[in-house]
Amino acid sequence: MVSTVLAKASESRRLERLVARSRPARAVAMRFVAGERLEDGLDAASALAERGRSTSLDFVGERVVTEEDAREAAAMYHRALDGIDARGLPAGISVKPTQLGLLAWPARCAELVDGIATRAGEVGAHVTLDMEDSGTTEATVQLVEACHRAGHHHVGCALQTYLRRTEADVVRLEGIGASLRLCKGAYAEPAHLAYQSRRETDASYRRCATRLLAHGTYPRFATHDDALITHVLDEAARLGRSADSFEFQMLYGVRAELQARLVDEGFRVCVYVPFGQRWYAYFMRRLAERPANVLFLARALRGQVSRRADRGARTVPSLPVDARSGPRPPETVPDPAGTEEVDR
Numbered sequence: 001m002v003s004t005v006l007a008k009a010s011e012s013r014r015l016e017r018l019v020a021r022s023r024p025a026r027a028v029a030m031r032f033v034a035g036e037r038l039e040d041g042l043d044a045a046s047a048l049a050e051r052g053r054s055t056s057l058d059f060v061g062e063r064v065v066t067e068e069d070a071r072e073a074a075a076m077y078h079r080a081l082d083g084i085d086a087r088g089l090p091a092g093i094s095v096k097p098t099q100l101g102l103l104a105w106p107a108r109c110a111e112l113v114d115g116i117a118t119r120a121g122e123v124g125a126h127v128t129l130d131m132e133d134s135g136t137t138e139a140t141v142q143l144v145e146a147c148h149r150a151g152h153h154h155v156g157c158a159l160q161t162y163l164r165r166t167e168a169d170v171v172r173l174e175g176i177g178a179s180l181r182l183c184k185g186a187y188a189e190p191a192h193l194a195y196q197s198r199r200e201t202d203a204s205y206r207r208c209a210t211r212l213l214a215h216g217t218y219p220r221f222a223t224h225d226d227a228l229i230t231h232v233l234d235e236a237a238r239l240g241r242s243a244d245s246f247e248f249q250m251l252y253g254v255r256a257e258l259q260a261r262l263v264d265e266g267f268r269v270c271v272y273v274p275f276g277q278r279w280y281a282y283f284m285r286r287l288a289e290r291p292a293n294v295l296f297l298a299r300a301l302r303g304q305v306s307r308r309a310d311r312g313a314r315t316v317p318s319l320p321v322d323a324r325s326g327p328r329p330p331e332t333v334p335d336p337a338g339t340e341e342v343d344r
Contacts, residue, residue: 016280029283032253033060034275038076041275042083044252045091052263054090054270056128056249061278063098067108070101074112076276078119085123092126094158094272097140106139113143117152126179128220129157133187134194141169148176158222160185161204162194170208174216181249182208183222186285202228210235213246220270222249224258233267243267251286 019025034044038059045055059076077093084091093116100112113129120127127147129140140157147155156178159166162185173180184201185194195201205228212219213235221232229248236246247268250259259269274282 015284019280019283025283029279032251032274032283032286033279034252034273036275036277036279038079038083038275041080041273042087042089044273044275045084045089046087048271048273049090051260052269053259054092054247054268055273056092056094056126056270057084058094058096058130058272058274058282059099060274060276060282061099062096062132062281063103064101065104067101067105070099070105070108070112073099074116077116081116081119081123081125084125092128092270093120094128094130096130096132097143098132098136102136102139102143110143110146113147113155114150114152117147117150117155121152121154125154127152127155128181129155131158131160131183131185134163134189137163137165137169141173144173144178145176148178153177154179156180156220158183159208160187161208162189162201164193164195166204167208167211170211170216174212177217179218179220180212180216181220181222182212183249186288206231213239213241219246220249221246222272224250224255226258229258229262 019029034040041057041059045057048055057080059073059080061073064070064073077095080093083089084093095113095116097109097113100109102109117127129143131137131140137160144155144157157173158181159169159173160183170180170182182205184205195204202225205223209219209221209228209232213232221228223229223232232246232248235241236243243266247270248259248262249270249272252271252273259271262269
């Protein structure tokens with residue numbers, strides 16, 4: 001129930017404005033976001049590269065309302081690719097198609113994706129089209145197919161194993177040689193489109209992972225789940241996949257110790273590094289995946305109310321005041337070890 005409410009809340013512009021103005025909320029959000037500037041994302045990618053990890057930079061934002069917004073988002077990805085090239089980073093980019101106008105101007109979106117893919121090819125960077133809610137799945141898959149027809153074989157997409165159609169999409173896209181990111185998914189979807197239990201979603205993940213290891217072109221396994229990581233490693237060994245023929249992907253700020261252990265054991269790890277000012281929706285979906293972090297945020301917000309009360313500011317009557325519970329530094333946010341998978 002809490003996860004569903006938070007997932008829905010991620011779509012509220014009113015709540016976005018409220019949360020963005022809250023210092024405690026921003027402090028918690030920066031546990032999962034590198035910062036609001038491109039330089040923050042590039043700096044995070046540089047630091048991770050020093051620790052043996054590649055990265056995929058994500059300029060947070062989605063569902064733009066004007067063509068100018070879409071062009072500006074595309075321009076940011078071009079600048080990100082320029083930065084990756086200038087710094088010599090082992091990095092790619094993750095792009096949400098609705099951020100480029102997929103829903104409103106699909107033809108224009110395709111042009112922008114083609115331009116980004118062209119620049120990425122020039123600098124040797126992989127492009128992953130993030131998967132959003134089920135209403136955009138088919139259009140996103142078609143964008144990948146169009147990119148491959150145009151010769152952009154370094155473009156792939158995320159596939160979400162909680163969707164019932166995903167196993168067919170794995171077969172469809174591995175057939176053109178697309179490098180795919182496998183994740184569970186983080187959007188609220190109806191039962192006729194998506195599995196509603198973790199057991200079914202995990203079973204789908206295992207089936208898709210085995211298929212990709214058997215037939216896929218450099219599969220990318222986005223998971224923090226120990227059981228699924230073990231499944232991938234066991235199946236890779238059984239099928240004779242070398243450690244450099246696939247990778248694990250994890251979220252910025254999540255399970256750094258697991259990332260380090262996998263790297264130390266010789267496996268590839270890519271970290272999804274979001275940056276930008278429109279971090280609210282991304283942040284809310286991270287809370288939805290790990291509701292325990294909501295308690296931390298609530299304590300921080302209560303502390304903010306306490307300080308306002310001390311200054312004589314008007315407070316919300318129904319919110320309890322506890323002057324002892326102020327915001328802690330971002331690094332002390334409880335580690336979301338059980339985090340579900342990113343909506344990529």
